[in-house]
Amino acid sequence: MPSLVPPHPGASSPQVSARMSLALRRDTAPELALRRALHAAGYRYRVVHPVPGNRRRSIDIAFTRARVAVFVDGCFWHGCPEHGSQPRANSVWWAAKLAANHARDQDTDRLLREAGWQVVRVWEHARIEDAVAAVRSALEAGGPTGRR
Template sequence: MPEKITKEQRSNNMRAIKSQSMLENAITKALWRNGFRFRKNAKMFGKPDISIKKYKIVIFIDSCFWHCCPIHGNMPKSNQEYWTKKLARNVSRDQEVNEYYQDNGWKVMRIWEHEFKQNFDAAVDSLAKFIRTNSVLKEKHPESLSED
């Protein structure tokens, strides 16, 4: 089935997609309010959503559509050949990025966007726990780790 919009219109649509979502901004604001300091969308390999170079921590907030969530990911009905190839490449790239950071001694966390939509506070808490566990913050605040 042919595309219903021109290549130029498709290009404009894709260009309009922001690199930061409102959800990502809400997440980073919540972490910042809790005292965590980090960089957003740093120009690093794979462009992590959150990075803390001092502790070698990278966090990716994966969209259910673009990263093929097993629960919420869906395949567009039009132009399936293109989308199958595109989304499979995204998943493959995610694995390459994970391996790159792990091979270089970094701690990597990937979290699905739907986890924030289901329970925002719990998802932010899991990010905070990941950061504390993998940084010297655990030495300064060991009581914050006893939330298990």
């Protein structure tokens, strides 16, 4: 999948640059909370597992035996319809960047489905109970539960 994003025009201010450099790529608070809840419920999983067919991408929470991939998507980066926003500064670049993120998510889902995986995407603002229920449902639908 070719990159659709032009070169970054630079941060609109030093404050924005500092804030964006602190954004975590993994182990975010919502992801850690879901992992803790799944572990407490007896589930065992892999973290940051490579996507079959594209090892440069990774699955946030992977149940390898059951072939269930769980992604905890941030509202800004993945375009949540409820909480997503469009920055005003560098708006053309950000529109392309966020569209490319969405296209990459769809391509990742396609690669996983073609490899026989189920994909569960959870928004960062989802209630933990709802996220655990979605994962449990996918695991039960797919056979092995991922429990020890």
